[in-house]
Amino acid sequence: MSLNKLTIAAAMAATLALGACNQKGGDTAPKSEAAKDAAGDATIAAGLGDATKFAAAAKSTGLDATLAGPGPYTVLVPTDAAFDKLPAGALDTLMKDEGRQELTGILTYHILPGAILADDIGKAIDAGKGKALLATMAGGTLTATKEGDAIVISDGAGTKAKILGSDEKRSNGVIHRIDAVMMPS
């Protein structure tokens, strides 16, 4: 549509113009402040709800700031019950100072770039003849498949997690709750 093209052209022109002004951020309030005010309670960080263990882990690793930032991210949030499925003592060890680095790597394995709805994953699975790979912030990929109507995510070791419920759209992305913790392997 010509209107669409015009919009894109305008956006590109605007982007180029912005690019030309390369200011180093100083005189006005940083965008993060304004963005934070606007987002407020609507961020992923503020929407973790019942996932208290994930929230505590995020806080321990400093990722709570990430999930309150502009993003956008898509976060696969394991439920508390999912964390309970880990070997006894594993989470406690990870929550200690010496485990923080590993815990950060594990949590970022659950964070994907952009805003991805379950439907988007489903379409990719279909296009991929039953399988889709999901790039994560940690660097590895997760694998998505379907079992019936449910979307199932698998890690490198083959541990499967089902996406529970429906998309939770937040100001800075999406939360999907899953019933197992994905582990880099």
Added chain:
Amino acid sequence: MLKWMLAAGAAALAITAPVAAQKGHGGGKEHGQQAQGQKGGGAKAERGNRGGGNDKAMRGPQRVERQKVVQRDDRRGQGQMRAKSDNRGRGNAKADRGGPDRVMVRDDRGRDTRVVRFDRRDDDFHFVPRWNDRGLVRGFVDGCPPGLAKKGTGCMPPGLAKKVVGTALPAALVGNMLAGPYRSWYRDNDDYFYRWDDDYIYRVRRDGGLIDALFPYANRDYYYYPVGMSYPLDYNYYNVPYQYQSFYPDGGDYWYRYGDGAIYQVNPSNGLISGISALLTGNPFAVGQPLPVGYGMYNVPFAYRDRYYDTPDAWYRYNDGYIYRVDPTTQLITAVIDALV
């Protein structure tokens, strides 16, 4: 003459080095004297924190020809990385004999060998962090286990980084313009330009031609500086990628430093990392390059979905602050069409 190699077919995520978590662990007592702003340098750090090294381990078998993949994890320093199977009685080095699908792959300069796993499911390489009863094992550099390095005992030799700042850019690098995603992250302007080599991105001040700052650019999979440790002094420069600078500006209450796929928030009074402000994938999105693995699903942020949606002629994918148009047939990135500023 840049060795930024991209996969012919499989593109993406691949070869990474199981480098230990020694990066950034030294100099724990020596901060707070940093000048603000772009010249974070002037470091007194005796302990550079160098990643990578030269693995003298044995050469791998037939996978060597599949070498041309993105070196996402290409941090070389002065240290020597021992073969993973070399257990010199340090007590906690784990031999990695691997399985049949683990290979040692040597890059085409013959300098580095990495342990990678060839994933037969999707014809791709994956970094192989392993989980044992102590946690996630990343392997060691110079035999230093992560815990030891964290105490700032200088397990790695002091870095040379601080000696480079203030010197002239080597002539060999003058033509090394940034490529890949970094071309849009670090943009030449009237005051500075950026060049790179295998290890670092250098910021050079036009007036005088001296190196003003440097920092490693490769991401190590699953690796992040843990909150609470000091940001490495050798690289303590404002290096937030362009598209995030308005969110995380220089000269505010916090220092923002990019490294290993994250923008870290650093407390200026003590140089300690206080949080992770943003995560970036560092995946090699650039016009003309293949869409990296793992982006088959539409992921455009909500505010842009009405404008940029998939059709048989064009896909749109978001990564690290930009939206990219992709040709669905060739899977090549055809345009960078927006930035989230």
